[in-house]
Amino acid sequence: MRVSVIGCGHLGAPHAAAMAELGHEVTGVELDPEKCKALATGVPPIYEAGFAELLATHTSTGRLRFTTDLAEAADFADLHFIAVGTPLREDGRGYDTSQVVGAVRALVPLLSRPATIVGKSTVTVGTVAQLQQVIDDLAPVSRVDLVWNPEFLREGHAVEDTLYPDRIVAGLSSPEAQAAIEEVYAPILARGNVELIVTDPATAEVLKSAANAFLTTKISFINAMAEVCEITGADVNTVAYGIGIDKRIGHGGMRPGIGYGGGCLPKDVAAFTHRIGELGAHDAYGLLTAVEQVNESRAKAAAELVEKANGGPINGARIAFLGAAFKAGTSDVRDSPALRLTARLVDHGAVPVIYDPEAIDAARKLHPEFIYADTLDQALQGADLVVIGTEWQEFTHDPDLPKDAADLVRRTVLVDVRNAVEVGPWLIAGWEIWQLGRPPQRPT
Ligand SMILES: NC(=O)c1ccc[n+]([C@@H]2O[C@H](COP(=O)([O-])OP(=O)(O)OC[C@H]3O[C@@H](n4cnc5c(N)ncnc54)[C@H](O)[C@@H]3O)[C@@H](O)[C@H]2O)c1
Incomplete structure (x- = not known):
């Protein structure tokens, strides 16, 4: 054709x-x-x-x-x-x-x-x-x-x-x-x-918006539970795993973290929420407004976690910031939660140095005011803290990274705001690990 x-x-x-x-x-x-x-x-x-x-x-x-x-x-x-x-x-x-x-x-x-x-x-x-x-x-x-x-x-x-x-x-x-x-x-x-x-066309339009709305509801739900876990000392990863076994709930979209981003979900949910409000679907409007509110508060929660991991204010702290893309697998940095967090850390006086395997050029274009590293080692060199902002496999599942990184940084403190790293190798290499909605984990 x-x-x-x-x-x-x-x-x-x-x-x-x-x-x-x-x-x-x-x-x-x-x-x-x-x-x-x-x-x-x-x-x-x-x-x-x-x-x-x-x-x-x-x-x-x-x-x-x-x-x-x-x-x-x-x-x-x-x-x-x-x-x-x-x-x-x-x-x-x-x-x-x-x-x-x-x-x-x-x-x-x-x-x-x-x-x-x-x-x-x-x-x-x-x-x-x-x-x-x-x-x-x-x-x-x-x-x-x-x-x-x-x-x-x-x-x-x-x-x-x-x-x-x-x-x-x-x-x-x-x-x-x-x-x-x-x-x-x-x-x-x-x-x-x-x-x-x-x-019919109207059903196709609503079906797509409803799919995005449901996905973001799931993401914000588990992120809201991360807040509950933070306060109660519970572990949100175990909560997500345990509830997801129920087939009516499922594990998809249930990884807690810094929230959704990118060129689609944030604007699609915002536009849908606004439209259904105009049309008078008040309950749906209230539900999705709450979903958006939870998402908006994630960067703040993540910045607070970085401060906790640092043991106090991060003014002047040199941060190896791993990831700029809004999610792994793409060079897209539109409405990236990682860059939202970077901006907050800069506001708090920290000095994040960003490395991303695919999205550096796009990030540089969008945020020329941030500091970038051309290599992972360059970002890690002399860092007081390492933050994983995007869940690229080479950050979360490379078994050599924890040891190699430990040789380059000033302090072995990892903040994983995607709750994505395989923690075992990091603990063995002597790292302290902070994730959203989980008690910190320290090497024994
Ligand atoms: N990105 C995704 O993964 C994805 C997934 C599902 C749905 N969508 C939807 O698809 C649409 C496109 O999203 P995107 O992420 O590709 O956006 P984008 O901004 O990356 O791409 C849009 C492109 O269209 C071009 N363009 C605009 N007007 C044009 C015209 N008259 N003739 C030719 N080119 C023109 C722009 O220059 C731009 O390159 C959006 O409605 C988005 O919500 C995107």
């Missing part, structure tokens, strides 16, 4: 590469000329596992191309994915949908034959109806179908989750639109283990 992907950022670029991998001819449209040039020459502008390889493979055969010219894509493709951004409005009260509306408004008049537009961007309920009106007003051809096909991928696993999704949701209103979705995802559906949920 000939497809276009309009908007080639964190979602769109891996999606375009994955569509080529499924066997489609793909044109990616990206407004940012630098990003577009990098993609077109097979150089990934972001880090996502497996993305560089797919990009190189399919740009070199010509099956995957990139352009800044929307007319080229309109002329080329029969199905157009919309993967542009839906940031929060400046006042924080709902999405700025101008990229989505703008892309559809620009695309539709350029179409010269029947086409399907497939929205993947996350939007709140009502946006699809608005876009349908744009299509009805502007379509120069007899049939332009609109499908809302929300994306559930986990950043850090974008390629894998696009090729092997756990479900495909399609909000649509015509048999032609359903046929187009079945065709574009045919290689995935043929495996027989992925459910295609066909529904």
Whole structure:
């Protein structure tokens, strides 16, 4: 099939590469000329596992191309994915949908034959109806179908989750639109283990928002329990493990820590909360407002933990700060909890030196005021405290790191605000370990 992907950022670029991998001819449209040039020459502008390889493979055969010219894509493709951004409005009260509306408004008049537009961007309920009106007003051809096909991928696993999704949701209103979705995802559906949920557009919109809302509720719930454990001297890791055995609760999303972040969850929950408040869903509004409040207080809780670990104020303390990405597996630093905590530590007079295996460039761009190290050793050298801000495996599960790091730091005190390290090797190497909602652990 000939497809276009309009908007080639964190979602769109891996999606375009994955569509080529499924066997489609793909044109990616990206407004940012630098990003577009990098993609077109097979150089990934972001880090996502497996993305560089797919990009190189399919740009070199010509099956995957990139352009800044929307007319080229309109002329080329029969199905157009919309993967542009839906940031929060400046006042924080709902999405700025101008990229989505703008892309559809620009695309539709350029179409010269029947086409399907497939929205993947996350939007709140009502946006699809608005876009349908744009299509009805502007379509120069007899049939332009609109499908809302929300994306559930986990950043850090974008390629894998696009090729092997756990479900495909399609909000649509015509048999032609359903046929187009079945065709574009045919290689995935043929495996027989992925459910295609066909529904109306409003249900698809709410389903995506509800999925994010539930995930963040789980995260904030266990983080609220970490607060309870902190006060009572209980161990939140054991609490999370113990309650998660109940199948109705489960272990997924139950690791306590510094809270959710990134380019999606914070803004999606904020926009959904605002919208359902407007619509008068008062109970849901109250629930999600509490979820957001818990999340916002995590950086403060983590900064207090760092102070406790230091045995007092951290003014002047040299901190090896490991991790800048909002989660492991990605170079994305948008709304990163690690950088939120860094800012707090700086406010308290500490001197964090940040190292991240993949996100240093992005972090430098966003926060040029922070101090960065090019290597892990450089960050560790002479540190009074080590803070793990992002759960990269090389920080949490490298059995050699505790001993190697102990040789470089001034004091062997580790603050793991992701509750992610395998503590055994650290204790053996003589480290004191502080995690959220757990009593400190000291070498015996
Ligand atoms: N990032 C994810 O993992 C993820 C997962 C699920 C859903 N989403 C949703 O997908 C959407 C995109 O998110 P993202 O993280 O990729 O954002 P992003 O900002 O990384 O990417 C958006 C891209 O679209 C480009 N763009 C904007 N208008 C354009 C136009 N008219 N033509 C061509 N390009 C244009 C921008 O230059 C940018 O590169 C959002 O609605 C987000 O909520 C993202």
